[in-house]
Amino acid sequence: EPEVTQTPSHQVTQMGQEVILRCVPISNHLYFYWYRQILGQKVEFLVSFYNNEISEKSEIFDDQFSVERPDGSNFTLKIRSTKLEDSAMYFCASGRWGQGPDTQYFGPGTRLTVL
Amino acid sequence: ELKVEQNPLFLSMQEGKNYTIYCNYSTTSDRLYWYRQDPGKSLESLFVLLSNGAVKQEGRLMASLDTKARLSTLHITAAVHDLSATYFCAGNSNFGNEKLTFGTGTRLTIIP
Structure with missing residues (x-):
């Protein structure tokens, strides 16, 4: 069964460093998302991406964040200058929509630790 | 803006x-x-509920939706240890974008 994959599974970085989190969505999906979950808290929406552009972003997704779909398969989240409060689990998700009842399929997540 | 609340936050059964x-x-x-x-x-996706009165069941879990009351329920029947997990509900308020707004989650612990 197709699944969303993410790399790395765990990333440790120093405050102020740039990180890139990578995702490979399910191949026939057209909508892509990033969410994050701070330890013990609920899942929060960051950004949605469709047709090679951001369709919606949350207040969390400030100028330090960017997303890109550099080729036909990868979807990346870049944090330019990490802060301690960026430490969280980051989930990528993808969905088809417009083709009947569906849901968002989540990847396994990348645990980001900012020291 | 859509807000989603779950209760209870913790449940031992x-x-x-x-x-x-x-x-x-x-x-x-x-x-x-x-x-x-x-x-x-x-x-892990469990259920998608599309319309008022929708009911879906999978094993010991059954979900329902009442759009008039703005309420969904997840019913657990004859709980077993394997069901111990955190359960989140989520809604979307912008059809076509499908941004999900999650509830706070319910941490379920099944005690033998």
Whole structure:
């Protein structure tokens, strides 16, 4: 069964460093998302991406964040200058929509630790 | 803006018992989703509820949706240990974008 994959599974970085989190969505999906979950808290929406552009972003997704779909398969989240409060689990998700009842399929997540 | 609330936040129940998790949402939501999350793991889709009165069942879990009351429930029948997890409901208020707004989650622990 197709699944969303993410790399790395765990990333440790120093405050102020740039990180890139990578995702490979399910191949026939057209909508892509990033969410994050701070330890013990609920899942929060960051950004949605469709047709090679951001369709919606949350207040969390400030100028330090960017997303890109550099080729036909990868979807990346870049944090330019990490802060301690960026430490969280980051989930990528993808969905088809417009083709009947569906849901968002989540990847396994990348645990980001900012020291 | 859509807000989603769940209760209870924590739930310990004995094996074999029945219980219900409640999910209230503040404004119209096109769809209502239930996800399961095991510790340190990702979110596994359980149910997508599309319309008022929708009911879906999978094993010991049954989800329902009342759009007039803005309420969804996840009912657990004859709980078993394997059901121990955190359960999240989520809604979306912008059909076509499908941004999900999650509830706070219910951490369910099944005690033998």
